[in-house]
Amino acid sequence: MKNFTDSVTFKRGLTLKNRLFMAPMTTKMSFYDGVITTDEANYYGLRSGGVGAVITAAANVQEDGKGWEGELGVYDDRQIPGLSSLASSIKKNGTKAILQIFHAGRMTDSQILRGTQPISASSIAAERPDAEIPREMTESDILHLIDSFKKATIRAIKAGFDGVEIHGANTYVIQQFFSPHSNRRKDEWGGTLEKRYHFIDTIVDEIIDTVDQSEVENFIIGYRFSPEEFENPGIKFEDTLFLIDKLSNKGLDYLHISLNDYNRKSVSPSYQDKSMLEYVYQKINNRVPLIGIGDVRTSKDVKNVLENADFVAVGRSMIIDPHWAQKILDNKEPLIRTSLSMYDREELFIQDGLTEFLEFMMPERLKE
Secondary structure (H helix, E strand, C coil): CCCCCCCEECCCCCEECCCEEECCCCCCCCCCCCCCCHHHHHHHHHCCCCCCEEECCCEECCHHHCCCCCCEECCCHHHHHHHHHHHHHHCCCCCEEEEEEECCCCCCCCCCCCCCCCEECCCCCCCCCCCCCCEECCHHHHHHHHHHHHHHHHHHHHCCCCEEEEEECCCCHHHHHHCCCCCCCCCCCCCCHHHHHHHHHHHHHHHHHHHHHHCCCCCEEEEEECCCCCCCCCCCHHHHHHHHHHHCCCCCCEEEECCCCCCCCCCCCCCCCCCHHHHHHHHHCCCCCEEECCCCCCHHHHHHHCCCCCEEEECHHHHHCCCHHHHHHCCCHHHCCCCEEHHHCCCCCCCHHHHHHHHHHCHHHEEC
16 A cells, blocks of 8 residues: 655656645636746745645647636746746745646637637547637648647756646647547548557657756656547547557656546446546556546545555645645644635635636535
8 A cells, every 4th residue: 555645756866755746727827928927826835845746737838829818838938937936936845846738729719829720630620619620730830849848848947847747638739639539630640549649659759858868857757648538539548548558668757647536437338347547557557657636635535546546636625725735644634624715715826717617626615
């Protein structure tokens, strides 16, 4: 049985003081140009110190990858000073700072992009209200995007982060290349399952090479994925097991599943005997550490997740109680705040974007 208080050292040398992560969650608190605000830095700083590491909200690697207003940016060198202040605000009492890097792809619109048409693997609109048809990326676009992820990684290193997480989940552009719904290409970047994996294969290798060639020490690389899609055609759980098998043999430091419930089962009738988390953990078979996640509220939840994962990421509970991790570590679970009053939001640095997230994800834990 793994103990969540254990310190763990990754193969690239970074040591976490425990097995707890703060999960990446959208804050919508940055300036219009992707520069971090003081309130956003304070929001992260308040929640640091207890967990082993904090993974930031998604930071877009290109201007045309912006998914929403108030999004953090890592696409320009002028953002490095703000990113450095963010990393510093997180790195308290030994907590490590991980920058999540992404591109929204078709999951944005021309209004957010100030008149620019969204781009994706193919010209197929997402299955959501008012979704715009994206422009299919050219070969040059694809290579430029891969280079943008590499440059974003270098900026994360310069800003003092301890790692990057490649955001291949939640229907954004990396997942769009893997999905048969959004990727209808007939070239080397699409078609068969293996060809739809080609973009992920290339971008992961290029980021690994970028980090290794930089000679930075103790800097880790993670990859986040969603286990399946509901679209038809879409990513099936069997496709994800193929993906996990491939990624487990690369030089990544961890994989991070995206789930809203750690007990959630697949929609596929072929995978009903266990949770998706357990299936994924068994497929990895100790080749690379796995972060489990999904409505973790108590120490019992932490222990349950660690039966099928090596680390536990906590999201919503840490919005409501910034000191959730320390209270768990100190065996003070009865002191954990379990609901959020509108009167507490200012002192907890919770602004409108996070309030929208909480109202959508857990309205039962909000009170007047």
